[in-house]
Structure formats: structure tokens, C-alpha cells
Amino acid sequence: MAEQKTGPDSIRPYLTGAASDGGAQADPNLSLGKYRAASLVNMIGYSPSSIFSGYAVVVLFSGNNGAGTAYIDAPTTGSLRYKAPGSSSYGAAVNIANGETKMFPDGDDANKFVIVSRVSASDLSGTETMTLVLLLNNLPGFDNVDSAEAAAGDLEHRCFCLKNDSAGSVTVLKAWIGTLGTQRVSDVAQLGASGAGTIEISSGDFSDWPDSGFALIKTSGGTIREKVYYSSRTSTVLTVPATGREMGGTTAAAGAATDTVDAVPGIRIAKEAPSAQPAGYFTDKTGAGEGSAPGGVAWSNGIASSEGLNIGTLVAGYIYGVWIEREIPEAAENEPSVYNYIKWGYDSA
Amino acid sequence: MTSHTAEMKGYFLLYAYQKARLWGTFDVLNSVLAEMKGRFGIVEVLESRLAEMKGGFGFLAARAGEMKGIHRVANDADERYELYRGVGAEPDPDTEAPWETFASLPHETAALDEWEFYYFILRKRNKFGVVSKNISSWMIVTHDEGAFANSPSAPDVILAVAGANGKMVVDAYYAYPKDGDDQATNWAVWFTSNGVNPDGNATPTYNETIIKADGVAKLHWESSEFGDGTTLKVLVRVRRFVVGEGWYPSDNATIYTVIADVDGPPTPDVKIALEKFAQLTALDEFYDEM
Numbered sequence: 261m262a263e264q265k266t267g268p269d270s271i272r273p274y275l276t277g278a279a280s281d282g283g284a285q286a287d288p289n290l291s292l293g294k295y296r297a298a299s300l301v302n303m304i305g306y307s308p309s310s311i312f313s314g315y316a317v318v319v320l321f322s323g324n325n326g327a328g329t330a331y332i333d334a335p336t337t338g339s340l341r342y343k344a345p346g347s348s349s350y351g352a353a354v355n356i357a358n359g360e361t362k363m364f365p366d367g368d369d370a371n372k373f374v375i376v377s378r379v380s381a382s383d384l385s386g387t388e389t390m391t392l393v394l395l396l397n398n399l400p401g402f403d404n405v406d407s408a409e410a411a412a413g414d415l416e417h418r419c420f421c422l423k424n425d426s427a428g429s430v431t432v433l434k435a436w437i438g439t440l441g442t443q444r445v446s447d448v449a450q451l452g453a454s455g456a457g458t459i460e461i462s463s464g465d466f467s468d469w470p471d472s473g474f475a476l477i478k479t480s481g482g483t484i485r486e487k488v489y490y491s492s493r494t495s496t497v498l499t500v501p502a503t504g505r506e507m508g509g510t511t512a513a514a515g516a517a518t519d520t521v522d523a524v525p526g527i528r529i530a531k532e533a534p535s536a537q538p539a540g541y542f543t544d545k546t547g548a549g550e551g552s553a554p555g556g557v558a559w560s561n562g563i564a565s566s567e568g569l570n571i572g573t574l575v576a577g578y579i580y581g582v583w584i585e586r587e588i589p590e591a592a593e594n595e596p597s598v599y600n601y602i603k604w605g606y607d608s609a
Numbered sequence: 610m611t612s613h614t615a616e617m618k619g620y621f622l623l624y625a626y627q628k629a630r631l632w633g634t635f636d637v638l639n640s641v642l643a644e645m646k647g648r649f650g651i652v653e654v655l656e657s658r659l660a661e662m663k664g665g666f667g668f669l670a671a672r673a674g675e676m677k678g679i680h681r682v683a684n685d686a687d688e689r690y691e692l693y694r695g696v697g698a699e700p701d702p703d704t705e706a707p708w709e710t711f712a713s714l715p716h717e718t719a720a721l722d723e724w725e726f727y728y729f730i731l732r733k734r735n736k737f738g739v740v741s742k743n744i745s746s747w748m749i750v751t752h753d754e755g756a757f758a759n760s761p762s763a764p765d766v767i768l769a770v771a772g773a774n775g776k777m778v779v780d781a782y783y784a785y786p787k788d789g790d791d792q793a794t795n796w797a798v799w800f801t802s803n804g805v806n807p808d809g810n811a812t813p814t815y816n817e818t819i820i821k822a823d824g825v826a827k828l829h830w831e832s833s834e835f836g837d838g839t840t841l842k843v844l845v846r847v848r849r850f851v852v853g854e855g856w857y858p859s860d861n862a863t864i865y866t867v868i869a870d871v872d873g874p875p876t877p878d879v880k881i882a883l884e885k886f887a888q889l890t891a892l893d894e895f896y897d898e899m
Contacts, residue, residue: 267670267672268673268674273676322674323674323675394677394678395677395679398678400678401678402680405680407684407685410683586680592682594681594682594683594684595681595682595738596681596738597679598679598680600677601676601677602677603674604674605671605674606672608669
């Protein structure tokens with residue numbers, strides 16, 4: 261699987277906000293519906309972009325790579341192979357001729373890949389060490405929250421477009437929200453029916469959770485009970501202010517000792533079919549602005565493929581819109597790095 | 610689409626003779642659960658709707674995509690300067706709380722004690738809560754009128770060994786150009802022979818004006834002779850004299866101890882001295898090129 265736009269590269273996320281399908285629009289903050297833009301969502305920052313003495317250039321890294329050090333190796337003068345951050349092995353070497361663009365999957369996880377274009381017939385040799393970073397203020401990241409917005413609370417939106425860029429159909433396409441820490445059980449203390457409170461655990465800790473952020477509370481049966489914002493935490497206690505209740509469109513409810521809690525981003529997502537396939541438009545909020553929510557969509561706080569958006573089958577070239585709503589509660593704590601995380605999955609050849 | 614050849618046995622729905630779309634779970638030799646399309650030939654019908662088949666097929670693989678992004682949340686009220694203070698030692702701003710915080714510069718600190726070495730590190734916290742990571746400190750010495758001045762840096766090399774006939778022999782080197790306007794003017798040696806640590810705040814046992822010629826000042830000092838086994842201790846500093854203000858010593862506090870030896874030959878220090886001298890020579894060259 262060496263061709264781009266196949267396999268794990270079948271579905272690509274694009275910005276929206278263009279005047280026509282595939283039109284120019286590269287600002288993630290203006291990705292507010294209307295038509296699919298030509299620009300892909302920037303998922304990973306990387307350096308360098310020109311590699312192997314300028315004989316090749318990096319086109320993109322899949323978002324699954326995450327941050328870290330990656331390696332692109334030239335085992336022969338006409339082939340490359342890739343090893344993602346944290347991986348133990350290179351993917352299979354793939355021949356690439358001058359003028360070709362190929363996909364190079366990692367050896368451990370084919371969903372981690374890099375797309376490279378060769379721009380010279382000169383021999384490739386050596387190994388390029390790539391630095392990959394998560395991006396600030398890309399589309400899923402949203403823009404920064406200023407002091408006034410943090411004090412008063414804020415609701416903003418973005419829309420991106422998933423497009424099947426492969427030559428075949430993809431099936432069971434789903435999207436959901438990724439988690440930011442290890443799931444725990446609130447067995448010591450739970451929130452009351454309303455107002456401020458604490459969530460406390462006895463098994464494990466919150467050490468891999470953000471210093472402040474959002475928690476998705478679920479019943480032991482997996483039903484979402486409430487999404488809340490916690491303003492601070494210790495290793496075992498989340499402190500939830502009164503203004504941190506009923507996040508993500510949920511309703512305040514007293515917790516139970518068997519509830520699970522997950523660290524989640526302060527976002528929820530919704531799907532929207534285009535007006536027509538394969539080049540239709542989505543709800544246009546480019547005029548109303550980021551504070552205006554699209555109507556007629558069903559928002560999801562789901563954190564698993566079975567709980568998120570079920571888009572279904574996309575035949576070759578078809579598109580589907582995904583809206584993101586970011587919520588900032590009143591009196592939000594300042595934070596240097598607040599992560600948003602969106603995942604999708606599908607079956608393809 | 611990846612092509613595979615497999616032998617299968619299982620239950621299936623046959624829609625048309627020799628051209629079928631199959632759903633179900635099959636025993637595939639490479640342990641893949643697949644939705645299959647293609648042409649299959651029925652080799653042997655084992656029983657109704659249970660067949661052994663051979664054929665070619667492609668399978669759909671599960672794919673996963675994801676994207677992350679970052680934003681920051683501001684609080685203008687948290688934007689400030691954070692001043693860390695160490696007394697006699699550098700502060701650790703990564704583990705200590707700031708001594709003072711303030712919103713703008715210039716800033717006047719609370720009163721400082723007289724005749725102390727103070728180290729200060731000033732960091733800036735922005736509205737997102739991100740703090741600068743600078744670790745370089747400023748050192749000042751307060752004197753008895755409340756003013757302050759910079760002290761010279763410590764000697765670069767200090768060697769103290771047992772010399773012949775129960776003497777202590779001290780050699781020290783100080784690369785004075787690095788201190789610019791705050792260069793030391795004198796060597797100062799505090800020495801004891803009673804086992805008690807020398808007091809750097811007392812009058813020095815020995816004071817010598819630094820001769821500045823080649824970028825590295827040298828001190829060679831020998832104590833008087835003592836009995837075998839006597840504990841000899843020494844503190845060596847450089848210091849700067851400011852007219853009308855007094856002495857500003859370097860802040861090094863290491864005390865060197867040797868045991869007087871009248872029986873044996875002096876401790877050979879030639880090799881060490883040569884090593885140190887070679888380093889200092891390199892330092893001279895460095896300053897010469899500046």
C-alpha cells in the first residue's frame with residue numbers, strides 16, 4: 261500500500277469556508293461551513309520539509325503520528341521507508357521515482373504514515389530525522405481564548421469536511437472525541453445534583469489528566485450522565501465550580517460511586533450531509549461568525565466509535581461535514597496548552 | 610484492494626450460482642474476518658448451506674484517523690514578573706515560590722540585609738500562565754550603607770597542598786578579564802592552624818594586590834611551618850576595593866584542609882599545576898582573541 265489516497269490515506273480532512281468546492285481558503289478560523297476548501301487540515305507540524313538534500317519534500321504526516329522524532333530512511337537510492345515517533349520498526353521500503361508522490365507507512369502502525377514527493381532524479385541516501393509537533397491554533401485547536409472570553413464564557417464553532425479521496429468506497433465511517441487521560445471511577449466522592457463539588461477516586465490517579473479541563477461522567481452502564489469542567493485537580497480529586505456544570509449540552513445530575521470519569525476536550529461534534537454529492541455545501545456560518553451554531557444538527561459527546569457520529573459509507577469522491585463546538589465555561593482558568601482531540605475510523609480496501 | 614487466496618468452510622448465503630456476495634464468519638487460514646465479494650467455485654457441498662469453497666477475494670481493513678490541536682486560555686490578571694531571591698546561593702525558580710511578584714518595571718524590592726550575597730532571577734509569566742525559563746542570576750552584595758555593588762567572580766583554580774617542613778602551599782588563578790568593570794583588585798587568604806574553619810568576614814591572614822599582565826592573575830602563598838599532623842585550613846578569595854565603600858569579595862566559600870607533614874617530601878603538585886596551567890593558557894588565548 262504505497263500509493264497516496266489509498267488505505268489509511270483514503271479519508272482526508274479539509275477546511276471549509278470556501279466559495280466553491282475546492283476553492284481557496286486556508287484559514288482554520290474561517291472554516292465555518294459553506295463549501296469544502298482546497299486546504300487540508302494541518303494535523304501535524306514538522307521540520308524539515310525539504311529532505312534528502314532537497315531531492316524530496318514532505319507533503320503531510322497523518323495526525324496519528326503524534327509528536328516526537330520520526331525517521332525517513334533511504335535504504336536504496338530509489339526507495340524510502342518510514343518510522344513514526346515511538347515506533348520500534350520501519351515500514352516496508354517503497355520505491356519512489358522522480359516526480360512521484362508516495363505514502364510511507366510506519367512498521368508498527370500503518371495509520372501512522374508520511375506522504376513524500378520526490379522532486380529530483382538524484383540518488384537518495386541517508387536518514388532524515390524529523391521533528392513532529394502538535395499544532396497550536398490549527399482547526400481542531402481553535403484560536404486562543406482571551407481574558408474577556410475566559411471570564412464570561414465562550415462558545416465557538418468550526419466545520420471540517422471528511423472527503424473520500426480514494427478510488428473506492430469507504431464504509432462504516434465514524435467520528436468521535438478522543439480522550440486526554442486514563443478513565444477512572446468516582447468511588448470516593450461524586451457531584452451533587454447541582455452546584456460546585458468534587459469528584460474523588462481511590463483507585464489510580466489523575467496524573468495524566470490536564471491541570472484543568474473537562475470530565476465526562478458516565479454511569480457504570482456507559483450512559484453519559486454529565487460533562488463538567490474542573491478548575492483544578494490533585495492526584496485524586498477534581499474540583500468542579502458551579503459554573504462548570506452542564507457542559508456540552510448535558511444536564512446536571514448527581515453522581516454515583518460506580519460512575520466512570522474520562523478526561524475529555526471541551527468540545528462536542530455533529531455531522532452534516534452536504535447539499536449534494538460530491539461537491540455540495542454545508543450550513544454557511546461564514547457570515548454569522550464562529551459564535552453562531554449550525555441549526556438542525558445533533559451534537560455528540562461520544563468518546564468511542566460506537567458513541568460518536570455514524571456517517572456510514574462514502575463512495576469515491578464523496579464528502580461529509582463535521583462541526584465542532586468548543587465551550588469555555590465562565591471563569592475558566594488560564595492554561596498554556598488546552599488540547600482538543602478528534603478521531604475517526606472506517607473500513608477501506 | 611489486496612488479493613488473497615484462501616480455503617474456507619462455513620455458513621453463507623448464496624445469492625446466485627457461482628457469483629456470490631457473502632456475509633458471515635468464516636474460518637480463513639490467515640485469521641481475517643472479512644466482507645468478501647467475488648467469484649467462488651463450490652468444490653464440495655457438505656450439507657445444505659455448508660460448503661467448502663476456494664476462490665479469490667479482497668478484504669476491507671479497519672482504518673483509523675485522528676487530529677489534535679491546541680489553544681490557550683488567557684487571564685490578563687495573571688500576567689506578571691516573578692522575582693526569585695537566593696541568599697548566599699542561587700535560587701531555584703523551578704521549585705521555589707517567587708519572592709516577589711509585580712506587574713511592571715521598574716520595581717523596588719523590599720529592604721535587603723546588610724553585607725549579604727544576594728542572587729536574583731527575574732522571570733516573566735504571560736497571560737496564558739507560561740513562564741520564561743531563564744536561569745541566569747544577578748548577584749549583588751549589600752554593604753552597610755544599604756547600597757550594593759557587584760562582586761568579582763571566584764578564582765578559577767585553587768590548589769592547596771602540604772608543603773615541605775609542615776607548610777601549607779597555596780596556588781590560585783583568577784582570569785580577571787571576564788569580570789569587566791567589576792574585576793578584583795586583591796587576593797585575600799584566610800588561614801587557620803587550630804582546626805577551626807577560617808572566617809571570610811574577618812580580616813584576611815594575607816592580602817596581596819593582584820598583578821594584571823596576561824589575563825590570568827596568579828597567587829602563590831606559603832604558610833609558616835607547623836608541627837607534624839597539624840590541621841591547616843585555608844579560604845582563598847579575590848576581592849575588589851571601592852573607594853568610599855570598602856571591599857567586595859568573591860562569594861566562593863570552599864575551605865581547603867591539609868595535614869602538615871614534616872617527615873616526608875612535599876606533596877607533588879607539578880602534574881596538577883601543569884594541567885591547570887594548560888587550561889588557563891587556553892583561557893588566555895580565548896581572551897586575547899576577544
